[in-house]
Amino acid sequence: MKRLFSHRLVWPIAALLLLIVINTVSRPSFLSITLQNGELYGSLIDILRNSAPLMLVALGMTIVIATRGIDLSVGAIMAVSGAVSLTVIEGSNDPGGLGTVAVAILAGVGVALVLGVWNGFLVSVLGIQPIIATLVLMLAGRGVALLITGGFITTINSDPYQFMAQGYVIGLPFAFFVSLAAIAVVALLERRTALGMLTEAVGINPEASRLAGVRSRSIVWGAYIASGTLAGMAGILYSSNIMAADANSAGLYIELDAILAVVLGGTSLAGGKFSIAGTVIGVFTIQTLKSTITFLGVPPAVSPVFMAIAVAIVVLAQSRRVRGWLSSAGRLARPTTRPDSKVLS
Amino acid sequence: MTTLTAVRRPAAQRASLGRRFLARHVAWVPVFAALGILLVMIIGAVAYFPNFQLPRILSSILLDNAYLLVLAVGMTFVILTGGIDLSVGAVMAFTGILCARLLGDGVPVGVAVPSMILIGAAIGLLIGLLVQYFDVQPFIASLVGMFLARGLAFVVSLESIKVEDGGLLWLQSTRFSFAGWYITPTGIIALLSVAIAAIVLRYTRFGRTIYAVGGNEQSARLMGLAVVRTKLIAYVISGVCAGLAGIILTAYSGAGYPLNGMGTELDTIAAVVIGGTLLTGGSGFVLGSMIGVFVYGLIKTIISFLGAEQSWTRITVGALLLVFVVVQRLIVRRSARRS
Numbered sequence: 001m002k003r004l005f006s007h008r009l010v011w012p013i014a015a016l017l018l019l020i021v022i023n024t025v026s027r028p029s030f031l032s033i034t035l036q037n038g039e040l041y042g043s044l045i046d047i048l049r050n051s052a053p054l055m056l057v058a059l060g061m062t063i064v065i066a067t068r069g070i071d072l073s074v075g076a077i078m079a080v081s082g083a084v085s086l087t088v089i090e091g092s093n094d095p096g097g098l099g100t101v102a103v104a105i106l107a108g109v110g111v112a113l114v115l116g117v118w119n120g121f122l123v124s125v126l127g128i129q130p131i132i133a134t135l136v137l138m139l140a141g142r143g144v145a146l147l148i149t150g151g152f153i154t155t156i157n158s159d160p161y162q163f164m165a166q167g168y169v170i171g172l173p174f175a176f177f178v179s180l181a182a183i184a185v186v187a188l189l190e191r192r193t194a195l196g197m198l199t200e201a202v203g204i205n206p207e208a209s210r211l212a213g214v215r216s217r218s219i220v221w222g223a224y225i226a227s228g229t230l231a232g233m234a235g236i237l238y239s240s241n242i243m244a245a246d247a248n249s250a251g252l253y254i255e256l257d258a259i260l261a262v263v264l265g266g267t268s269l270a271g272g273k274f275s276i277a278g279t280v281i282g283v284f285t286i287q288t289l290k291s292t293i294t295f296l297g298v299p300p301a302v303s304p305v306f307m308a309i310a311v312a313i314v315v316l317a318q319s320r321r322v323r324g325w326l327s328s329a330g331r332l333a334r335p336t337t338r339p340d341s342k343v344l345s
Numbered sequence: 346m347t348t349l350t351a352v353r354r355p356a357a358q359r360a361s362l363g364r365r366f367l368a369r370h371v372a373w374v375p376v377f378a379a380l381g382i383l384l385v386m387i388i389g390a391v392a393y394f395p396n397f398q399l400p401r402i403l404s405s406i407l408l409d410n411a412y413l414l415v416l417a418v419g420m421t422f423v424i425l426t427g428g429i430d431l432s433v434g435a436v437m438a439f440t441g442i443l444c445a446r447l448l449g450d451g452v453p454v455g456v457a458v459p460s461m462i463l464i465g466a467a468i469g470l471l472i473g474l475l476v477q478y479f480d481v482q483p484f485i486a487s488l489v490g491m492f493l494a495r496g497l498a499f500v501v502s503l504e505s506i507k508v509e510d511g512g513l514l515w516l517q518s519t520r521f522s523f524a525g526w527y528i529t530p531t532g533i534i535a536l537l538s539v540a541i542a543a544i545v546l547r548y549t550r551f552g553r554t555i556y557a558v559g560g561n562e563q564s565a566r567l568m569g570l571a572v573v574r575t576k577l578i579a580y581v582i583s584g585v586c587a588g589l590a591g592i593i594l595t596a597y598s599g600a601g602y603p604l605n606g607m608g609t610e611l612d613t614i615a616a617v618v619i620g621g622t623l624l625t626g627g628s629g630f631v632l633g634s635m636i637g638v639f640v641y642g643l644i645k646t647i648i649s650f651l652g653a654e655q656s657w658t659r660i661t662v663g664a665l666l667l668v669f670v671v672v673q674r675l676i677v678r679r680s681a682r683r684s
Contacts, residue, residue, distance in 0.1 A: 070484070126674055127678075128674055129624055131429070131624070132614075132624050132666075132670055133670070135611060135614065135615070135666065136663045136666050136667045137663070139611055139612075139615060139659050139663035139666065140660045140663025142659060143656035143657065143659035143660035143663070144660060146654065146656035147656055147660075151654055151656065256492075259484075260488075263485065269484070269485060299503060301496075301499035302496050303496065304493070304499075305492070305493060305496030305500065307492045308489050308493035309493075311489050311492065312475070312489050315475070315479070315481045315485055315486070316479055316481075319480050319481060320480055321480065322479065
């Protein structure tokens with residue numbers, strides 16, 4: 001039991017469960033899932049589907065944050081990749097063809113990959129602070145996306161493209177499978193190979209890990225490439241959901257949500273240890289929180305206040321001072337148990 | 346070695362004098378670079394556009410970007426300590442719309458305006474406390490402030506609120522003209538805030554502590570400087586400036602709007618960085634930030650003169666930001682190698 005409570009995913013999971021309980025109490029239909037024409041419907045399914053873009057972005061952000069970096073440009077990359085994909089489809093003779101859609105997706109993700117390479121170059125080769133290196137693209141990226149779409153919101157009609165965000169496979173949303181695949185790939189690469197450990201080493205102490213023979217430059221560079229590519233895929237999902245490339249609002253403030261999801265999942269912004277499972281839980285927590293806020297009838301515009309309170313609680317709970325208060329309060333209550341538990345764990 | 350050659354040859358002495366000046370004032374180099382770019386842009390614009398009347402255009406840049414200048418002044422303090430404040434745009438929107446609302450409800454200007462500055466200070470204090478007492482990274486702490494202020498702005502009103510109060514509009518409508526130049530009270534406030542900040546940073550103990558903390562927090566602490574208090578005050582100053590900017594923007598646009606200032610925090614950071622302040626802290630000048638704001642404003646003006654898409658503004662500012670960051674990086678690397 002003690003061990004269970006000391007696991008680092010306990011608090012993120014507890015927060016998610018609490019949200020789900022609050023939702024279920026306030027609207028009993030929250031948990032119900034219905035089957036219509038072989039497709040599942042319900043609030044939980046909506047959360048699974050709508051969380052896909054944030055999931056992709058947050059996975060990339062987790063890796064970048066693990067290297068002690070931050071990627072502010074993900075929203076702008078989403079806007080660019082969506083704009084590129086839809087421009088390819090719009091310009092083709094056969095918008096509904098599978099080949100066209102494949103080319104469009106490849107082009108969109110490819111451009112995002114190049115932008116990730118660019119970010120990684122600035123951070124790992126030129127040694128510019130991550131926050132400012134990615135700020136460059138964050139500022140310029142939406143401008144580029146606006147140029148690609150010619151300043152208009154490009155709308156298209158293409159069933160295969162639309163399928164990605166709105167289609168269903170064996171009763172579940174296709175977008176959910178996309179995020180599942182991304183989670184699997186990232187988790188396999190980072191946890192079943194040495195890559196994850198090397199990433200943590202670079203994040204904890206870049207200089208020491210370089211001296212120990214870790215090619216920290218390539219690892220940091222790779223993190224930004226991964227983040228950019230995942231953001232590109234998120235951009236395609238976003239544009240597929242609304243079937244339009246909107247340079248101004250695609251991925252707006254998603255970087256903040258993604259960072260929040262990573263932090264909620266227990267990964268420290270100081271770099272080093274990261275948790276992919278934590279990020280996944282963090283993403284679901286944010287998506288559930290958003291759906292809760294909407295359900296409570298709060299105007300969407302006011303929801304930042306709730307987000308602010310949520311972030312404040314989370315970061316305060318993580319801070320050393322508050323933990324010190326909590327543990328000293330705990331020690332006062334049960335003076336003898338504390339030292340033993342430390343030895344055991 | 347340089348002194349030896351300096352004694353022998355006057356020509357080399359002159360060269361080494363220049364080099365020595367640069368070596369001693371390495372922090373000014375990015376500011377000079379920004380000033381150089383500003384001058385090149387001005388000369389280019391005057392030569393290229395026949396109807397580019399310099400006094401009028403520069404005056405209007407100051408007028409249009411007075412709020413940005415005030416924000417940049419506050420941001421300079423925070424960045425000099427090695428922090429960052431993402432909340433400024435949202436705080437500006439919140440105080441702006443709250444001010445408009447209060448004035449509409451009949452609160453006198455003399456009460457509303459100081460209250461807005463106090464509210465800005467309170468949000469800055471909140472962020473500073475999170476950073477200083479709870480070890481929250483400045484990025485996340487100011488994010489909390491940003492979410493909070495943006496949400497509160499929408500709580501005040503979802504729609505824009507028009508300002509009818511003569512006292513606030515006076516800030517914008519009064520024009521003091523002189524030989525083609527003109528200035529409004531908002532512009533004077535912005536310039537005054539630059540002047541006060543420059544004096545505080547240059548000549549007061551607090552200002553020197555800011556540089557010391559940003560340069561090396563550990564040494565500053567060991568020297569017995571009040572690190573915690575200084576950083577806290579830096580965030581409060583940024584909050585005060587954001588509150589003031591809210592008032593200026595509301596006077597400028599004649600209305601409060603909760604969506605005001607989306608992305609302004611980025612423009613502010615870009616202007617400060619273009620003005621030569623190092624994001625790692627400890628090096629930079631408020632005058633540089635002012636130049637950065639003018640570069641930003643001039644880019645906007647030139648692009649509208651060219652009749653190009655406004656999206657080019659963002660691309661150009663991004664590109665310029667990149668150039669300056671790379672230049673700064675090279676300077677830092679070189680001075681690190683020397684010492």
